[in-house]
Amino acid sequence: MGERLQTGYRAKFRWLLAKVRPRRLDFGVDLLIRRSRALSEREAVPLSEALARVYEFTRWRVKKRLERTAACRLDGQPLGVAPEPPRFLCDLSLGGLARWLRAAGYEADALRSTGTDPVGEARRLGAVLLTTDSRRAARMGTAEGKPELLWIPSSLSRVRQLGVVLRDLDLEPREPRCMACGAELRTVPKREVEARIPPRTARWKDEYFLCAGCGRLYWQGTHWQRIAAQLEGERPLPAAAARP
Ligand SMILES: [Zn+2]
Known part of the structure; x- marks a missing residue:
C-alpha cells in the first residue's frame, strides 16, 4: 500500500x-x-494524509x-473564451466518484466491466480517465493542457477525491446534473x-427539476443542501493553504 501510494x-x-x-524536476519530486x-x-x-497535505500546499x-x-505575459488564454468543461471516465475503483462529479455539474461515466480497456474507452469518449491504479499513474505525463489521466489517491474520501479533481484541473462546481444518469436537470x-411530490415536501418547496435523461424528479431538499455544502468546501482555492 505504501509503495503504491x-x-x-x-x-x-x-x-x-x-x-x-x-x-531539476526529479530532485523536486524527491x-x-x-517532506x-x-x-x-x-x-x-498516516503517510497518506501527509502526502495529501504536501500535495495540496504544492x-x-x-x-x-x-x-x-x-x-506578465501577453500570450495567455484569450479573454472571454471559456474552455469546454472536461468529461470524465471513472475506472472500476472509482465508480462512486462519478455520482459526485455529476452533482458538481460534470459529465462523468463509470466503467462497469473488467472487459473494457479504460484507457481506450476514455480516448473514445474524449474523457479524462480517473483511476486509483498507481501502475497507470505515469500516464499523467508532464505535457501542458488537459491530462489524459488523473491518478486519484484511494486513501481519500469520495468528496475529497472530488476536490482533488476540481483543483487539479482548476474547475468550479457547475449546475448539478442527475446523479443517477448524468443528464441535465431542467426546471419543471x-x-x-x-x-409525484411527497405531500410534506410539496408544502414547503416550489422549485422542481426533472432529469432530461431518466426523468427522475429533484428538489433542493436537505440532501441537496448537504451536498452543496460539501462541494463548497472543495473549491479550487481552499482557505487553509498553510504550509504543512
Ligand atoms: Zn437522470
Whole structure:
C-alpha cells in the first residue's frame, strides 16, 4: 500500500512541478516525498494524509506562481473564451466518484466491466480517465493542457477525491446534473409534477427539476443542501493553504 501510494504521488508531484518548468524536476519530486515522510513522522499522521497535505500546499504554490507569471505575459488564454468543461471516465475503483462529479455539474461515466480497456474507452469518449491504479499513474505525463489521466489517491474520501479533481484541473462546481444518469436537470412547473411530490415536501418547496435523461424528479431538499455544502468546501482555492 505504501509503495503504491508513493508511486502515485510521485507521478502527481511530477505532473504538478513540470508546470513551472524547474531545472531539476526529479530532485523536486524527491524533496516533496521526503517532506511528506518527515511530516508524517513529526505529527504522527498516516503517510497518506501527509502526502495529501504536501500535495495540496504544492498545488496552491504552483498555482500562485503561474498566476504571477501569467500576469506578465501577453500570450495567455484569450479573454472571454471559456474552455469546454472536461468529461470524465471513472475506472472500476472509482465508480462512486462519478455520482459526485455529476452533482458538481460534470459529465462523468463509470466503467462497469473488467472487459473494457479504460484507457481506450476514455480516448473514445474524449474523457479524462480517473483511476486509483498507481501502475497507470505515469500516464499523467508532464505535457501542458488537459491530462489524459488523473491518478486519484484511494486513501481519500469520495468528496475529497472530488476536490482533488476540481483543483487539479482548476474547475468550479457547475449546475448539478442527475446523479443517477448524468443528464441535465431542467426546471419543471410544480403543477406538472404535483402527483409525484411527497405531500410534506410539496408544502414547503416550489422549485422542481426533472432529469432530461431518466426523468427522475429533484428538489433542493436537505440532501441537496448537504451536498452543496460539501462541494463548497472543495473549491479550487481552499482557505487553509498553510504550509504543512
Ligand atoms: Zn437522470
